[in-house]
Amino acid sequence: MDYKYIEQLLERYFQCETTLKEEEILRSFFTQEDVPVWLTKYQTLFTYEAEKEELLDENFDERILTMIEQSEPVKARVVTLTQRLMPLFKAAAIVAIILTLGNAAQAPWDRGWDNPREEYAKFHQQQSDSVTIVGPVQAENTLTDSVSSVPTPEIPKY
Amino acid sequence: MKKVSFRNDVLPLKNKLYRLALRITLTPEDAEDVVQETMMKVWSRRNQWDQIESMEAFCLTICRNLSLDKTRKMAGSEQSLETTEFETPDNSHSANPEERAIQQDRLRLVRQIIDSLPEKQRSVMQLRDFEGKSYKEIAVIMNISEEQVKVNIFRARQVVKQRFLESEDYGI
Numbered sequence: 001m002d003y004k005y006i007e008q009l010l011e012r013y014f015q016c017e018t019t020l021k022e023e024e025i026l027r028s029f030f031t032q033e034d035v036p037v038w039l040t041k042y043q044t045l046f047t048y049e050a051e052k053e054e055l056l057d058e059n060f061d062e063r064i065l066t067m068i069e070q071s072e073p074v075k076a077r078v079v080t081l082t083q084r085l086m087p088l089f090k091a092a093a094i095v096a097i098i099l100t101l102g103n104a105a106q107a108p109w110d111r112g113w114d115n116p117r118e119e120y121a122k123f124h125q126q127q128s129d130s131v132t133i134v135g136p137v138q139a140e141n142t143l144t145d146s147v148s149s150v151p152t153p154e155i156p157k158y
Numbered sequence: 159m160k161k162v163s164f165r166n167d168v169l170p171l172k173n174k175l176y177r178l179a180l181r182i183t184l185t186p187e188d189a190e191d192v193v194q195e196t197m198m199k200v201w202s203r204r205n206q207w208d209q210i211e212s213m214e215a216f217c218l219t220i221c222r223n224l225s226l227d228k229t230r231k232m233a234g235s236e237q238s239l240e241t242t243e244f245e246t247p248d249n250s251h252s253a254n255p256e257e258r259a260i261q262q263d264r265l266r267l268v269r270q271i272i273d274s275l276p277e278k279q280r281s282v283m284q285l286r287d288f289e290g291k292s293y294k295e296i297a298v299i300m301n302i303s304e305e306q307v308k309v310n311i312f313r314a315r316q317v318v319k320q321r322f323l324e325s326e327d328y329g330i
Binding site for chain 2: 013014015016020023041042044045047048049055056060061063064065067068071
């Protein structure tokens, strides 16, 4: 047996530079029968954890599972509450999307929606500039147009 | 479904949790309470289970925190050095009853020394030497840096070695 190696490992162990595998080697070395005399003093330091103390009894599992079963109904109720609300949220979201899409879809049908005043102002200008070109029917329409009663000489800059 | 995996996680971990709780609280009754509380807490967070990388680290972290809470609640720094619960199976190789008694005394001495260390050092020793965790895993469980893990293990091992060898020198 090469004790030099063990002694090296010991040095590194107390410098906390050993890997888990190396510590395992030290442990199995010290649990064997013939440990050299000058190393026996370390023996207990490596064998004490092999003695796993008396642990939790078998009833422990039963007790825990019973405790969980008792708490189960409370937990179940909390879960169903959120679950019930979920579909409502989803439905509301879908409706909101449809409405938004619907609104967006209407925009192309109504070009003049963006700058109504500008559009009408332009239209009026056209009339005054080329009244001879525009037919009498259109001129009449301009006069009967309810919007023309609204004074819009200037275009407000937004 | 959840209950099945709880069963698979109760059995292997409960003793590991118990050992850690015992190492921190130093009282078997408190340690058992802690393990129970840990189990209940883990159960109450089962909707997080899918996001957890290491179930063991998760449980050990909760266990340690609950143990620390418990020790703070208990009067000051009263430490119960009751070692009568730790009647260890006799692994000594000598048939001589006197030798066996000496062996038991040594084991008890080491445990006492470890129990008298500050909590952080006790916990790292427990997680490293008993549970075989890597420095990285211990850092995660205890929420400290790997460097701090190493420092604590270093101090712990030095103190244990020193005190143990001193006692040995005085003869048992």
